[in-house]
Amino acid sequence: MFQDRTDAGRQLAAQLQKLPLENVVVLAIPRGGLPLGAIVAKTLNAPLDVALSKKIGHPFNKEYAIGAVSMDDIILNDIPTIDKTYIREETERIREKLRKRYDQYYQNFAPLNLKGKTVIIVDDGVATGNTIKLTAQMVHKSQPLQTIVAIPVAPRGAVKNMESSNYIDEVICLKSPDNFYAVGQFYREFGEVSDQEAIQILEASRKMSSS
Template sequence: MFKDRIDAGLQLAEKLKRYKDKENVVILAIPRGGLPLGAIVAKSLNAKLDVALSKKIGHPFNKEFAIGAVSLNNIILDDDIEISISYIEKEKKRLREKLKKRLALYYRNRSPIALKDKIVVIIDDGIATGNTIRVTAQLVYDRRPEKIVIAIPVAPKSTVQKLNLASYIDEVVCLETPFNFQAVGQFYMDFDQVSDEEAIKILEEFYAQ
């Protein structure tokens, strides 16, 4: 469906071109996989680029299965999970320590962009449950933006419907909602992991131009 993240980013940029050259647009990429796409979209739209720091909370018996997500200020959990409060609290503390370290890494040479009264476009390379992007949207909503847009190349139809129902999200742009969705990577020919070092380099090169 997509050759790589560059291809997906170019296709997303085309879908978002109505936001081009608007002074108050901020592209907020979810590290690490969302940054290659976010940089392409921000450059195409002549917009600012920043990162959203959040982490998924994995199921205790399958860490890849997200049961929620956490940011430095918010936490979101699936409605129908039956997981002990002690596990959630332990994971929240552990993940927030990781996020604090990532915050120091990504903002070595600059400060986060203020999001008040901005059109904030939150970008990732694809989503499954949508929990990480939902907690990110909640975090952004608390900063009183003008509008919150979720932009992703691929996601299950049910997840897109869930995002559309969220009161704190104004618009969802999703290029593909395939029927047989198992994982984001199945819809990319090249889906190599993006390291923090690569993501930071993309961000620094964007602002060096």
């Protein structure tokens, strides 16, 4: 059980400090991953950025990722029964959200160059691993040196799912409980991170790494 995202971020950072890492970029999944990502970035003396991609949920189960969309790319699992109109409409809806987030998160900064870097993808927890796998696949197109996933909690099946990816070199997961229902059950405090809070965390981390 983690007290809150700050506690989880500290524990995650302590675990990552044990690894021989160089040229690190921390890529947080907004919004919940940003409080943890900021702590990891500060601990590792690395810059922080966000992964601006979002899953496409199955039409009958929105939590189940059938693909992921970025500002200029899309990755889909091979599910022939999904209506193409649904994919097209969901893609445009998601991209509209991502464009708004891009305008919010990159007012005075540009996205970091990931080529040749050790990219650490951080989130506050994972339920299935599908979204992280798709995010890692998108990161791979930027030619990183390696991609590491760092999360406080995920069920064992999700960890195995992520470890099966050709685009993820290592998965660091602090807890893999048997009775997993939702990420929030493993936090005493798990309030929503607002857009304003997320932007403040990201800007503070950028100022710290550039000073």
